[in-house]
Amino acid sequence: MSALWVAIVAxxxxxxxxxxxxxxxxxxxxxxxxxxxxxxLLAPALLAALxxxxxxxxxxxLVLDERALGVGVVAxxxxxxxxxxxxxxxAALVTALARxxx
Amino acid sequence: xxxxAGRGGGGYLAGARAGLPFALVVGAVAIxxxxxxxxxxxxxxxPIVFSVITFSASAQFAVAAVLGAGGGVFAAIAAAVLLNAxxxxxxxxxxxxLKGGPLRRALEGQAVxxxxxxxxxxxxxxxxxxxxxxxxxxxxxxxxGGTALGVLGGDVVSDVERLGLDVIFPAFFLAxxxxxxxxxxxxxxxxxxxxxxxxxxxxxxxxxxxxVLAASCVAALLGLRGRSS
Numbered sequence: 001m002s003a004l005w006v007a008i009v010a011x012x013x014x015x016x017x018x019x020x021x022x023x024x025x026x027x028x029x030x031x032x033x034x035x036x037x038x039x040x041l042l043a044p045a046l047l048a049a050l051x052x053x054x055x056x057x058x059x060x061x062l063v064l065d066e067r068a069l070g071v072g073v074v075a076x077x078x079x080x081x082x083x084x085x086x087x088x089x090x091a092a093l094v095t096a097l098a099r100x101x102x
Numbered sequence: 103x104x105x106x107a108g109r110g111g112g113g114y115l116a117g118a119r120a121g122l123p124f125a126l127v128v129g130a131v132a133i134x135x136x137x138x139x140x141x142x143x144x145x146x147x148x149p150i151v152f153s154v155i156t157f158s159a160s161a162q163f164a165v166a167a168v169l170g171a172g173g174g175v176f177a178a179i180a181a182a183v184l185l186n187a188x189x190x191x192x193x194x195x196x197x198x199x200l201k202g203g204p205l206r207r208a209l210e211g212q213a214v215x216x217x218x219x220x221x222x223x224x225x226x227x228x229x230x231x232x233x234x235x236x237x238x239x240x241x242x243x244x245x246x247g248g249t250a251l252g253v254l255g256g257d258v259v260s261d262v263e264r265l266g267l268d269v270i271f272p273a274f275f276l277a278x279x280x281x282x283x284x285x286x287x288x289x290x291x292x293x294x295x296x297x298x299x300x301x302x303x304x305x306x307x308x309x310x311x312x313x314v315l316a317a318s319c320v321a322a323l324l325g326l327r328g329r330s331s
Contacts, residue, residue, distance in 0.1 A: 022193025040227030
């Protein structure tokens with residue numbers, strides 16, 4: 001088997017196992033309140049971390065580029081109570097324009 | 103039954119509808135993956151099989167990046183696994199809302215992808231199972247179809263970045279974070295700010311994937327602090 005197929009099979013199995021772990025180990029049972037308190041904070045923590053890495057992360061560096069402008073547009077649009085899809089579409093548009101003229 | 107969101111087929115359909123706009127973006131990204139795989143000489147079958155069985159943009163791009171740069175197979179696997187490690191905390195968060203025995207839960211857990219997971223988040227640690235699975239379906243179809251299109255030479259989207267499509271994901275996550283923080287109270291705001299700062303601090307030092315995983319898990323542990331009741 002070539003290196004590529006080894007990678008494909010291994011990544012598939014590992015990825016499936018990672019996704020299955022939480023549901024199998026945690027699912028269905030009543031958890032202590034401390035654990036629930038931690039789980040409840042996973043969503044805001046994960047979302048915030050994803051925003052930072054996908055806006056400013058680039059090959060192991062922090063960079064300030066057109067993506068930050070687009071994400072800034074979303075922040076302003078949401079502060080003005082724009083619908084989510086409109087805000088996200090505006091972000092893509094502004095980012096594309098900034099790259100075109102930047 | 104913990105699952106009060108049992109809205110039957112309506113939940114799946116509403117989720118699928120919510121996932122549709124993202125399916126378009128995912129399709130464009132998938133085409134670029136297919137084009138990249140073709141340029142690396144992966145042939146037709148391998149990239150399509152990869153997308154069918156792995157169904158993970160970040161992991162697949164990581165494998166392409168490492169192997170394409172002449173890296174070893176273990177480095178490629180490690181990079182992909184680290185990137186997908188974020189699905190561990192995401193899976194823990196949705197776990198109470200999935201149905202059935204261990205096998206069925208393991209299968210339902212495969213529906214966790216960033217956008218669907220975020221769309222199905224109902225705040226305060228609650229998730230809508232049907233909505234999440236529904237939202238994943240059009241994105242899976244787009245991911246596999248787009249890969250095939252790209253591999254077979256249908257380079258209809260010349261550059262995802264030129265169209266600003268890459269910014270859609272952080273923009274969308276920020277939008278959902280704002281929704282979450284409006285209802286989540288002070289603890290959620292503190293956790294989000296901590297995770298953001300930690301992730302930024304880790305990016306220059308850690309392998310891709312580690313910042314999100316470490317920052318989110320450490321920040322969520324703030325939930326253990328000062329439970330006064």
